[in-house]
Amino acid sequence: MPDDLTEKVITILAAVxxxxxxxxxxxSSLAELGFDSLDTITMxxxxxxxxxxSIPDESARxxxxxxxxxxxxxxxxxxxxxxxxxxxxxxxPVSPAGKAPAN
Numbered sequence: 001m002p003d004d005l006t007e008k009v010i011t012i013l014a015a016v017x018x019x020x021x022x023x024x025x026x027x028s029s030l031a032e033l034g035f036d037s038l039d040t041i042t043m044x045x046x047x048x049x050x051x052x053x054s055i056p057d058e059s060a061r062x063x064x065x066x067x068x069x070x071x072x073x074x075x076x077x078x079x080x081x082x083x084x085x086x087x088x089x090x091x092x093p094v095s096p097a098g099k100a101p102a103n
Contacts, residue, residue: 013069031064
């Protein structure tokens with residue numbers, strides 16, 4: 001039985017591709033699921049948003065199977081929080097109100 005991380009990844013992939021999640025297993029390849037380049041970009045954006053991570057381009061290009069996506073996310077999460085990907089975004093902690101904390 002897949003763990004919570006795997007289940008969440010499968011749910012996101014199913015939503016992006018509009019297919020039943022039961023068709024997706026950790027051993028599924030993105031090609032056999034019908035992912036094209038636009039689907040892959042959409043999937044990466046959804047994964048980055050859902051897990052609050054930044055997936056490096058070189059990692060994104062090398063992923064072929066669902067289990068590789070899961071392991072890549074697990075590795076990125078273990079490495080700790082990523083820096084903001086948006087240029088000009090605050091690099092330090094941000095308060096719930098969206099403002100940098102007062103010093």
